[in-house]
Amino acid sequence: MNAVVVRPARRRDAAVLVEMMRGLDQEIRSLGHKVEDKITKETLLTDGLKREGWINALIAEIDDAPVGYSAWYRGYDVEEAVRQLRMADLYVRPAGRRRGVAQALVAALVALGRELGVGEIVWNVEPENAPSLAFYERIGARAWTRNRIMYLKLAEYRP
Numbered sequence: 092m093n094a095v096v097v098r099p100a101r102r103r104d105a106a107v108l109v110e111m112m113r114g115l116d117q118e119i120r121s122l123g124h125k126v127e128d129k130i131t132k133e134t135l136l137t138d139g140l141k142r143e144g145w146i147n148a149l150i151a152e153i154d155d156a157p158v159g160y161s162a163w164y165r166g167y168d169v170e171e172a173v174r175q176l177r178m179a180d181l182y183v184r185p186a187g188r189r190r191g192v193a194q195a196l197v198a199a200l201v202a203l204g205r206e207l208g209v210g211e212i213v214w215n216v217e218p219e220n221a222p223s224l225a226f227y228e229r230i231g232a233r234a235w236t237r238n239r240i241m242y243l244k245l246a247e248y249r250p
Contacts, residue, residue, distance in 0.1 A: 093153050093154050094153070095151050095152070095153055095158075095190065095191050095192050095195040096151070096152045096153070097149050097150070097151045097152075097195050097196055097198075097199040098149065098150055098152070099147070099148075099149060099150075100140055100147065100148035100149060100150045100160065101140065102136060102140045102141070104140070104148075104150055104157070105132045105135045105136050105140060106132050107150075107157045108135060108140075108148055108150070108160055108162075109130055109131060109132050109135055111157065111159070111160050111182050111184065112128075112130050112160075112162075112180065112182070113128050113130075114182060114184060115180055115182040116128050118182075119217060122217050122219045122220065123219070124217065145164060146162055146163070146164050146179060147162070147163055147164065148160050148161060148162045148163065149161045149163070149196055149199050149200060149203070151183070151187070151192045151195055151196050153187060153190065153192070157184075158183060158184050158186065158187030158190075158192050159181075159182055159183035159184060159187050159192040159193065159196055160180065160181075160182055160196070161178060161180065161181045161182075161196040161197070161199070161200050162178070162179040162180040163176050163177060163178050163179060163200060163203075163212075164176075164177050164179060165177070165207075166213065168211070168213075171210075173209075173210035173211055174207065174208055174209045174210055175209060175210070175211050175212065175213050176200060176203065176204045176207070176209050176211075176212045176213075177212075177213050177214065178200065178212055178213070178214035179214070181193060181196060181197070181214070181223075183196075193226060194230070197212075197230060200212060213235070215240065
């Protein structure tokens with residue numbers, strides 16, 4: 092089996108990242124959720140893949156071919172006074188599954204977190220995604236049940 096190599100995504104990776112992000116969106120839709128493909132190469136380059144970007148990524152490759160990615164951004168838990176990495180996405184293309192790609196991406200994100208002085212990695216998982224839940228539990232992750240996730244679109248704010 093060929094080795095999985097994980098590296099930071101570069102700006103020239105934007106197109107392949109968007110392609111994989113859309114692959115993840117398709118899988119989320121297959122779970123019955125409504126997801127729109129709003130990310131584009133242009134928005135990704137405007138908002139991320141740079142030193143002070145809103146979003147960054149790691150890319151996993153086998154034989155120089157991209158097989159997966161993890162998108163992440165910085166966060167902070169005020170209550171716990173701990174730096175966080177927020178994992179926005181973890182996706183492995185079907186051809187790369189069962190080859191250690193997800194494990195390699197998480198290991199690289201953990202190493203990055205340690206380098207940045209982070210105390211934890213936080214992410215969301217679709218509750219119907221049993222294979223992902225099982226993987227995350229195997230690597231030591233726990234469900235965070237004390238809070239409910241809320242969001243507010245700024246255009247819909249009512250003072």
